[in-house]
Amino acid sequence: MSDKKINDNEKLEEVVVEEVLDENCEPEVETEDSQDSLEQENKKLKEEIETLKNDYLKAFADTENLKKRLQREHEQTRKYRIQSFALSILPVIDNLERALSQETSDEAFREGVQMIYDQLMDSLKSEGVTPIEALNHEFDPNIHQAMMMEEIEGVEPNIVVQELQKGYMLKDRILRASLVKVSQ
Helix, strand or coil: HHHHHHHHCCCCHHHHHHHHHHHHHHHCCHHHHHHHHHHHHHHHHHHHHHHHHHHHHHHHHHHHHHHHHHHHHHHHEEEEEECHHHHHHHHHHHHHHHHHHHHHHCHHHHHHHHHHHHHHHHHHCCEEEEECCCCCCCCCCCEEEEEEECCCCCCCEEEEEEEECCEEECCEEEEECCCEEECC
């Protein structure tokens, strides 16, 4: 019985070997048409790869630009976050300055108002809000708004001679321009 199994296995191996030999012995003959079609397919695939590469690079560049823009906007928002509050508090500062400019016999009241004014100005200064120096400086239309002009002897033209309303800056941005009188 073992001899019979060996013979069957040998016959099976012979059949498999013959089939493989038959397949290998008959080489496929490529025609010119099939080679042209393969070259065209290869060309199309290469073009598609180039298109996909370009699309990827464009998407990557757009993403990087968006990232940079959002980062810039975030920095701007952080830098100027106090702007609306500072604008709303400027009239309070103006009123405190008017109160301090008035003569009063109650020195304790005056000192209290001065302390409030100083604390408020220190708080604003720590956030980057600073007053614009205008008096006796050359007129600068970027930070000053001329309300009046007057010819004054002994003063050069285009010099701020009176500050009608104090202006303020927030870091490098103008919160409110100074209202001034300028010499002619």
